[in-house]
Amino acid sequence: MFGKLRHLWHHHPVALLLFGAASVLVVVFALRVAVFALYWSDPDHRHHAPEPWMTPGFVAHAWHVPKPEVFRVLGYDDRPRGRQTLEQIAAERGVPVSDLIGALTTYLSDAAPRK
Amino acid sequence: MTETFLSALTVGGVPVLMFVTCLSCLAVPVPSSLLMLAAGALAASGDLGLAEVIAGAFAGAILGDQLGYQIGRSGIALASARMRPGSRAALALVRAETLLAARGGMAVFLSRWLLSPLGPYVNLVAGGTRLDRRLFTLGSLTGEAVWVTLYVGLGALFGSQIDMVAQLSSSIVGLLAALAVMGGAGLWIRRALRRAHAAGDRDALSR
Numbered sequence: 001m002f003g004k005l006r007h008l009w010h011h012h013p014v015a016l017l018l019f020g021a022a023s024v025l026v027v028v029f030a031l032r033v034a035v036f037a038l039y040w041s042d043p044d045h046r047h048h049a050p051e052p053w054m055t056p057g058f059v060a061h062a063w064h065v066p067k068p069e070v071f072r073v074l075g076y077d078d079r080p081r082g083r084q085t086l087e088q089i090a091a092e093r094g095v096p097v098s099d100l101i102g103a104l105t106t107y108l109s110d111a112a113p114r115k
Numbered sequence: 116m117t118e119t120f121l122s123a124l125t126v127g128g129v130p131v132l133m134f135v136t137c138l139s140c141l142a143v144p145v146p147s148s149l150l151m152l153a154a155g156a157l158a159a160s161g162d163l164g165l166a167e168v169i170a171g172a173f174a175g176a177i178l179g180d181q182l183g184y185q186i187g188r189s190g191i192a193l194a195s196a197r198m199r200p201g202s203r204a205a206l207a208l209v210r211a212e213t214l215l216a217a218r219g220g221m222a223v224f225l226s227r228w229l230l231s232p233l234g235p236y237v238n239l240v241a242g243g244t245r246l247d248r249r250l251f252t253l254g255s256l257t258g259e260a261v262w263v264t265l266y267v268g269l270g271a272l273f274g275s276q277i278d279m280v281a282q283l284s285s286s287i288v289g290l291l292a293a294l295a296v297m298g299g300a301g302l303w304i305r306r307a308l309r310r311a312h313a314a315g316d317r318d319a320l321s322r
Contacts, residue, residue: 007311018300022294026290036282058156061156083163085126
């Protein structure tokens with residue numbers, strides 16, 4: 001065993017180092033898969049709040065609620081023009097984006113179908 | 116950081132996606148898988164066109180692959196001009212060329228999606244070993260088609276849970292890529308030991 005390792009170290013160091021490094025990465029990624037699988041298996045972790053980069057339409061689609069309802073919660077009478085993120089809408093109105101997200105979260109926790 | 120990319124995608128649309136998938140094929144650490152998932156979800160919600168999203172991500176990836184291949188090809192042309200014929204480096208290059216000529220097409224195809232962390236390096240190596248450009252392009256076109264369809268499709272399906280899909284899929288392809296490298300190095304080691312054994316090397320024989 002040691003003789004083989006010594007031989008490899010002298011004649012094929014790249015192969016040995018590559019094998020060692022890849023083995024470490026296999027362990028790291030296997031742990032990562034396990035940790036994420038465990039984390040996401042908890043249903044509470046899956047329905048988090050809307051984020052500033054999302055559009056009203058995205059929120060409606062992702063949380064399975066009607067678009068007009070989301071527009072209404074955000075204070076639109078009609079559908080908003082173009083593709084605007086929550087961040088842009090907040091900036092345009094001069095309100096903090098957390099206000100919009102708060103209003104949406106309250107609405108979604110009542111309206112969104114539980115999974 | 117990821118937030119910034121996602122905002123840029125929503126505001127900038129398909130050109131941003133194209134740019135990011137192109138960079139990801141050149142080993143630039145950008146969250147291309149997450150952006151494809153998000154773009155798929157934005158297409159499903161009607162904010163982006165589905166056909167444009169797929170075409171943009173695909174075009175960016177193909178362009179990035181060709182750039183990576185060209186960089187590898189030009190780089191090795193410069194380096195091999197300085198290699199002494201018969202030197203270790205020159206021999207290693209010949210061996211790599213033979214290996215890639217036999218298995219290159221499949222390596223390119225699989226490293227687009229199933230082993231995607233290896234993709235950018237396979238591009239460089241394919242160019243460096245002068246893998247037939249038609250074979251490279253075929254592997255690139257088919258592999259990227261799978262990659263783009265898979266992630267855009269998952270994004271459209273999962274919507275609010277793209278974080279979960281991105282983290283799980285990146286861990287899984289990371290694990291598969293590490294296993295593939297480990298397997299490749301293992302084969303290399305086994306062959307080297309067999310050769311040494313055949314040649315009667317004392318170290319390689321001892322247990």
